[in-house]
Amino acid sequence: MSEIIKYIESNKDRYLKELIEFLSIPSISNDEEKKKDVKDAALWLEKEMKKSGLENVKVFETAGHPIVYADYLKAGKNKPTVLIYGHYDVQPVDPLELWTDPPFSPVVRDGKIYARGSADDKGQIFMHIKGLEAHLQVSKSLPVNIKVIFEGEEEVGSINLEKFISDQKELLKSDYVVISDTSMYTDNLPSICYGLRGLCFMQVDITGPNRDLHSGSYGGGVENPINALANMITKLKDDKGRILIDGFYDDVLKLTKKEREEFARLPFEEDKYKEDLGVEELYGEEGYTTIERVSARPTLDCNGIWGGYQGQGAKTVLPSLAGAKISMRLVPNQDPAKIAVLFEDYLKKIAPRSVKIKVTSLHGGKPSVTPIDTPAIEAAVTALKKGFGVEPVYFKEGGSIPIVNTFKEELGADSILLGFGLPDDNIHSPNEKFDLSNFYRGISTLAYYYDELSKIKI
Amino acid sequence: MSEIIKYIESNKDRYLKELIEFLSIPSISNDEEKKKDVKDAALWLEKEMKKSGLENVKVFETAGHPIVYADYLKAGKNKPTVLIYGHYDVQPVDPLELWTDPPFSPVVRDGKIYARGSADDKGQIFMHIKGLEAHLQVSKSLPVNIKVIFEGEEEVGSINLEKFISDQKELLKSDYVVISDTSMYTDNLPSICYGLRGLCFMQVDITGPNRDLHSGSYGGGVENPINALANMITKLKDDKGRILIDGFYDDVLKLTKKEREEFARLPFEEDKYKEDLGVEELYGEEGYTTIERVSARPTLDCNGIWGGYQGQGAKTVLPSLAGAKISMRLVPNQDPAKIAVLFEDYLKKIAPRSVKIKVTSLHGGKPSVTPIDTPAIEAAVTALKKGFGVEPVYFKEGGSIPIVNTFKEELGADSILLGFGLPDDNIHSPNEKFDLSNFYRGISTLAYYYDELSKIKI
Numbered sequence: 001m002s003e004i005i006k007y008i009e010s011n012k013d014r015y016l017k018e019l020i021e022f023l024s025i026p027s028i029s030n031d032e033e034k035k036k037d038v039k040d041a042a043l044w045l046e047k048e049m050k051k052s053g054l055e056n057v058k059v060f061e062t063a064g065h066p067i068v069y070a071d072y073l074k075a076g077k078n079k080p081t082v083l084i085y086g087h088y089d090v091q092p093v094d095p096l097e098l099w100t101d102p103p104f105s106p107v108v109r110d111g112k113i114y115a116r117g118s119a120d121d122k123g124q125i126f127m128h129i130k131g132l133e134a135h136l137q138v139s140k141s142l143p144v145n146i147k148v149i150f151e152g153e154e155e156v157g158s159i160n161l162e163k164f165i166s167d168q169k170e171l172l173k174s175d176y177v178v179i180s181d182t183s184m185y186t187d188n189l190p191s192i193c194y195g196l197r198g199l200c201f202m203q204v205d206i207t208g209p210n211r212d213l214h215s216g217s218y219g220g221g222v223e224n225p226i227n228a229l230a231n232m233i234t235k236l237k238d239d240k241g242r243i244l245i246d247g248f249y250d251d252v253l254k255l256t257k258k259e260r261e262e263f264a265r266l267p268f269e270e271d272k273y274k275e276d277l278g279v280e281e282l283y284g285e286e287g288y289t290t291i292e293r294v295s296a297r298p299t300l301d302c303n304g305i306w307g308g309y310q311g312q313g314a315k316t317v318l319p320s321l322a323g324a325k326i327s328m329r330l331v332p333n334q335d336p337a338k339i340a341v342l343f344e345d346y347l348k349k350i351a352p353r354s355v356k357i358k359v360t361s362l363h364g365g366k367p368s369v370t371p372i373d374t375p376a377i378e379a380a381v382t383a384l385k386k387g388f389g390v391e392p393v394y395f396k397e398g399g400s401i402p403i404v405n406t407f408k409e410e411l412g413a414d415s416i417l418l419g420f421g422l423p424d425d426n427i428h429s430p431n432e433k434f435d436l437s438n439f440y441r442g443i444s445t446l447a448y449y450y451d452e453l454s455k456i457k458i
Numbered sequence: 459m460s461e462i463i464k465y466i467e468s469n470k471d472r473y474l475k476e477l478i479e480f481l482s483i484p485s486i487s488n489d490e491e492k493k494k495d496v497k498d499a500a501l502w503l504e505k506e507m508k509k510s511g512l513e514n515v516k517v518f519e520t521a522g523h524p525i526v527y528a529d530y531l532k533a534g535k536n537k538p539t540v541l542i543y544g545h546y547d548v549q550p551v552d553p554l555e556l557w558t559d560p561p562f563s564p565v566v567r568d569g570k571i572y573a574r575g576s577a578d579d580k581g582q583i584f585m586h587i588k589g590l591e592a593h594l595q596v597s598k599s600l601p602v603n604i605k606v607i608f609e610g611e612e613e614v615g616s617i618n619l620e621k622f623i624s625d626q627k628e629l630l631k632s633d634y635v636v637i638s639d640t641s642m643y644t645d646n647l648p649s650i651c652y653g654l655r656g657l658c659f660m661q662v663d664i665t666g667p668n669r670d671l672h673s674g675s676y677g678g679g680v681e682n683p684i685n686a687l688a689n690m691i692t693k694l695k696d697d698k699g700r701i702l703i704d705g706f707y708d709d710v711l712k713l714t715k716k717e718r719e720e721f722a723r724l725p726f727e728e729d730k731y732k733e734d735l736g737v738e739e740l741y742g743e744e745g746y747t748t749i750e751r752v753s754a755r756p757t758l759d760c761n762g763i764w765g766g767y768q769g770q771g772a773k774t775v776l777p778s779l780a781g782a783k784i785s786m787r788l789v790p791n792q793d794p795a796k797i798a799v800l801f802e803d804y805l806k807k808i809a810p811r812s813v814k815i816k817v818t819s820l821h822g823g824k825p826s827v828t829p830i831d832t833p834a835i836e837a838a839v840t841a842l843k844k845g846f847g848v849e850p851v852y853f854k855e856g857g858s859i860p861i862v863n864t865f866k867e868e869l870g871a872d873s874i875l876l877g878f879g880l881p882d883d884n885i886h887s888p889n890e891k892f893d894l895s896n897f898y899r900g901i902s903t904l905a906y907y908y909d910e911l912s913k914i915k916i
Contacts, residue, residue: 210736216857220751226760233688278668293678302684308762399674
């Protein structure tokens with residue numbers, strides 16, 4: 001490995017030059033006019049992966065943007081097969097006027113590279129290519145069997161990826177999936193994300209009277225659908241922040257002692273957190289720390305609400321309709337389809353007879369977890385220690401990456417989320433950036449990781 | 459009086475022809491392009507009132523549409539002075555495609571005249587002119603002193619009327635105000651509206667975190683302003699429909715035995731009411747009948763609510779802002795300014811420390827009541843009995859007519875609300891109509907009423 005690390009150290013300048021070239025391609029996947037640019041980014045990857053020494057490099061066309069595939073399968077049958085997944089498309093750049101430099105003219109300042117896609121996710125997938133290249137150039141081989149897929153539609157919901165994975169099960173078959181599309185918990189703290197929350201996103205539509213009424217003539221006579229909806233929302237949680245839907249917690253795995261110890265180790269400054277959010281007091285489920293509440297406990301939030309008159313001034317309407325979008329973040333082993341049914345049953349149970357209610361499930365995603373004490377996670381810990389010289393931490397991410405479940409269901413493979421971004425990288429916002437020190441240390445870490453993974457007995 | 463009634467009977471055809479002429483003028487006050495038409499309606503009234511025999515007919519220009527004034531003050535100092543108020547402007551006509559006939563081409567079908575303004579309020583003010591004309595043409599005098607003002611801005615909030623009344627106190631000074639701009643309780647049931655509810659219209663704005671957050675990354679960590687708002691709305695009423703704002707009921711006058719008996723006499727078919735509104739069950743304050751709840755008891759309704767994402771599909775936002783419009787209908791002797799303070803205090807008391815709250819008073823109007831057992835109301839009962847041949851009923855109207863309070867405050871005069879529309883007249887909706895039988899009987903009733911009022915000792 002020391003030759004490989006030396007190779008990485010001596011090629012930093014070239015990596016940066018190549019990264020700038022890659023980040024200059026405006027591969028915005030939701031913009032019809034950028035279709036050719038997205039394709040160009042795929043072709044750039046194809047060329048780079050060929051140069052790196054990867055084999056069977058292929059650009060798969062889809063109904064949308066292409067998927068770039070490559071592999072190197074010469075490590076032998078007793079070595080793990082690792083699928084590297086990432087995405088080369090990027091978010092839109094609006095509002096453009098808030099960018100200090102143009103989003104596709106990468107600029108280095110204070111050890112950070114500023115460009116759309118630098119952290120999410122072009123910078124991070126490029127690191128994998130360089131980690132693999134270092135092995136291939138120095139050792140003329142890879143310690144594990146590697147398969148790579150980079151998609152161009154992650155920012156538009158991976159609309160064609162699921163079908164691709166399902167169609168190409170044989171091609172993609174792997175023991176593990178490695179994804180570098182998350183952040184470290186904080187600066188200088190290499191981190192392993194071992195769990196993601198799932199999602200159950202519902203809509204509730206309430207109908208009171210069959211038409212908008214005058215609140216003077218009818219107020220007091222009939223139920224107001226907004227008041228009824230507010231009452232129902234109130235009945236979703238008790239005053240300790242516990243969700244009251246019957247059976248909601250039935251399948252929730254208790255946090256283990258080890259997990260809670262790991263959460264307690266994570267640096268967290270409540271005052272800074274409150275100041276950043278501009279709130280005087282935090283709020284959440286009693287009996288859990290804020291970190292546990294935002295990452296490892298299920299939650300319920302109203303994402304939207306509407307009804308009646310929303311304009312300036314006064315309008316004395318007693319409206320016919322009101323509605324809300326309500327979502328729940330789920331944790332293992334909650335199932336979004338089951339939770340959707342429990343939610344609907346509960347809402348229908350608590351709805352007063354004076355209104356009509358319609359409950360619709362809009363979106364669902366399963367929670368996922370990769371147990372901490374598994375060889376692939378332990379290998380990641382070792383690699384991070386070597387790459388960063390620091391003991392890494394474990395954490396769970398409160399959001400969802402639905403594709404992780406697809407990999408589990410279609411390929412039977414757990415995902416290891418090894419991300420090198422930082423929480424303040426402004427992904428999805430103006431002035432997206434990526435710290436070059438994490439970029440370089442990350443390449444070494446990934447090179448170590450392929451090596452550590454090779455020690456796992458299959 | 460019999461000569462006067464005979465005169466009315468023999469002039470019905472002319473009345474209808476004149477009414478059609480008046481209703482053909484599209485005096486929509488909120489439409490800048492109809493400014494000349496509104497003026498034309500004022501000039502039409504000026505001409506008609508001169509022809510009727512009224513004196514001092516004058517069109518007062520205002521910052522908006524004109525106010526038409528006339529009087530006849532020869533009844534003597536020991537006779538009451540009665541101010542007749544009404545409006546000659548009309549509501550817009552959208553959606554035009556739902557009208558069976560064009561809104562300003564009046565059509566008579568099945569004894570009803572269909573046109574915008576037929577019931578609200580051109581038809582009803584025209585009846586007063588004809589009632590006065592009958593007296594003036596037959597007796598060459600009026601039994602009481604009469605002042606008339608018809609405004610052209612009632613449908614846009616009477617924006618210039620208050621100033622006019624305040625500026626012209628001497629000119630308008632009267633013992634009573636008579637307003638025909640309401641409905642009878644139901645068909646064939648001549649009715650006296652002796653009370654109007656007041657209004658306290660508030661807006662509540664809630665701020666949670668200082669920016670929209672990702673509900674995956676922050677859900678469970680901070681209070682969601684929509685959930686907080688829903689909880690606060692829920693705390694405004696208990697499960698018996700009683701308003702929980704501290705001190706809210708302190709100034710509410712109890713309904714008298716006589717009042718509750720009168721309410722009980724009013725015909726009300728709950729099944730028909732529910733069917734019309736399309737609800738399975740009514741809802742309101744325990745211990746009161748539906749009629750009492752919609753007309754004589756204070757209420758609280760959300761008129762609007764908003765926050766977060768309201769579009770199609772799912773968006774996992776934990777929003778920064780949420781808000782609601784909440785109004786209370788008030789009854790004597792509640793004061794809207796005092797209720798606004800109580801509302802704000804209560805909301806601030808129940809708001810969790812995890813959100814910021816702003817409470818704004820948008821509009822207020824005092825409740826009003828004209829005691830049933832007063833001479834002007836008794837005179838109306840007699841006139842209605844003579845005009846319709848039926849014992850009239852008393853009722854209270856759940857809505858507000860703010861100008862009634864202005865008359866009370868500026869002129870010291872109680873208003874008698876003697877309306878001849880019907881609840882199904884489609885005022886403010888397509889196919890507005892007015893029953894001609896009520897139109898003709900109403901003219902006679904008003905002619906009787908001026909006579910009955912003259913028996914009151916001043």
